[in-house]
Amino acid sequence: MSWPKPPAVIDAMRRALDDAGGNPGRSSHRLAMRASEIVYECREKLAQLFHIGDPLRIAFTANATAALNLALKGTLKPGDHAVFSSMEHNAVWRPLARLRERGVRLSMAAAGADGVVSAESVERAMERDTRLIALVHASNVNGAINPVAEIGRIAQQRGAMLLVDAAQTAGAVPIDVAAMHIDLLAFPGHKGLLGPAGTGGLYVRDPIRLETLVEGGTGSDSASELQPSYMPDRYESGTLNTSGIAGLNAAVGYVLDRGVAAIESAERRLATILMDGLRSIPRIRLYGPDDAGAKTGVISFTMEGRDPVVLADELEREFDVASRAGLHCAPLAHRTQGTGASGAVRFSLGESSTEQDIHAALSAVRTLAQRT
Ligand SMILES: Cc1ncc(COP(=O)(O)O)c(C=O)c1O
Numbered sequence: 213m214s215w216p217k218p219p220a221v222i223d224a225m226r227r228a229l230d231d232a233g234g235n236p237g238r239s240s241h242r243l244a245m246r247a248s249e250i251v252y253e254c255r256e257k258l259a260q261l262f263h264i265g266d267p268l269r270i271a272f273t274a275n276a277t278a279a280l281n282l283a284l285k286g287t288l289k290p291g292d293h294a295v296f297s298s299m300e301h302n303a304v305w306r307p308l309a310r311l312r313e314r315g316v317r318l319s320m321a322a323a324g325a326d327g328v329v330s331a332e333s334v335e336r337a338m339e340r341d342t343r344l345i346a347l348v349h350a351s352n353v354n355g356a357i358n359p360v361a362e363i364g365r366i367a368q369q370r371g372a373m374l375l376v377d378a379a380q381t382a383g384a385v386p387i388d389v390a391a392m393h394i395d396l397l398a399f400p401g402h403k404g405l406l407g408p409a410g411t412g413g414l415y416v417r418d419p420i421r422l423e424t425l426v427e428g429g430t431g432s433d434s435a436s437e438l439q440p441s442y443m444p445d446r447y448e449s450g451t452l453n454t455s456g457i458a459g460l461n462a463a464v465g466y467v468l469d470r471g472v473a474a475i476e477s478a479e480r481r482l483a484t485i486l487m488d489g490l491r492s493i494p495r496i497r498l499y500g501p502d503d504a505g506a507k508t509g510v511i512s513f514t515m516e517g518r519d520p521v522v523l524a525d526e527l528e529r530e531f532d533v534a535s536r537a538g539l540h541c542a543p544l545a546h547r548t549q550g551t552g553a554s555g556a557v558r559f560s561l562g563e564s565s566t567e568q569d570i571h572a573a574l575s576a577v578r579t580l581a582q583r584t
Pocket of ligand 1: 275278301303348350351352377379399400401412
């Protein structure tokens with residue numbers, strides 16, 4: 213979750229509640245038309261951000277988890293084979309475990325010691341009839357960025373679909389679905405895109421058609437008992453989170469104005485200072501790639517002899533430094549990096565992090581490391 217949100221996000225949400233209080237795609241009165249316009253504007257901005265040709269290929273969801281469930285359960289049938297990686301979040305691992313109970317065959321591509329899942333590892337895990345590769349773009353545990361474009365090329369050559377979990381990279385690392393051969397892209401609105409909680413989406417490459425998880429009113433083809441076959445209506449049953457999408461619309465506008473490459477390089481500069489600083493503190497062990505250029509601004513560490521949860525609590529209570537400790541909903545990734553038993557402490561840099569924040573965090577960790 214990113215915080216703080218740009219002021220324009222808060223304004224847009226407040227304004228939407230005032231002047232876009234109708235149901236988008238349903239009525240033709242002023243309030244509903246304004247809501248429809250905002251929703252479409254947001255689709256257009258997201259399409260621009262991810263280099264998606266047709267904005268209507270994006271369906272809004274409540275979060276990345278809902279998008280991942282739709283992508284996985286909408287494509288995989290009993291007997292199908294899918295590859296996932298040893299760095300996946302529970303948002304991918306648990307739906308896949310459920311699908312395995314229904315007869316989907318799974319193989320795991322193991323990450324290297326730095327948490328990066330190589331193209332070779334994915335290729336080794338593939339079978340002749342692999343239908344889908346589900347891969348996290350960057351780990352939420354140690355920030356390691358995976359070579360998605362290379363893996364996308366392999367998927368395309370071998371006739372498999374590539375589903376990318378962009379929870380950690382949307383808005384923080386450049387994404388081009390065409391150049392990276394991404395068939396399905398799941399993203400949250402509330403992290404690097406700087407939007408509010410309760411927003412997210414799924415891009416589905418044309419002409420892929422998924423089975424639906426939820427059916428209902430779409431404001432279209434209302435006389436039919438069947439769900440529309442076209443996007444985005446097929447996957448957007450029920451009333452959308454209009455005020456949330458209005459906030460996301462302003463947020464993506466902000467990200468586009470700043471530029472993802474500029475956000476990425478600012479975070480990398482701070483990540484380098486933070487990683488160098490942590491390395492200089494006795495008893496600290498860092499995880500993930502050594503080079504800040506190979507990762508996002510997610511930095512996880514352990515302190516020898518200290519429970520990560522207690523450490524995070526001390527950082528918050530004594531120094532007002534926010535971190536997250538434990539398994540980060542990704543036990544598989546923690547097992548992969550050797551912290552499966554008690555996890556690690558994670559600092560997450562954001563678009564608005566400053567050098568002052570980094571020095572405050574380092575000074576707090578240094579003080580705690582001096583204690584027995
Ligand atoms: C890698 C990864 N995938 C999926 C998710 C789930 O995202 P959401 O909370 O938007 O459902 C997260 C959330 O932390 C994540 O880090």
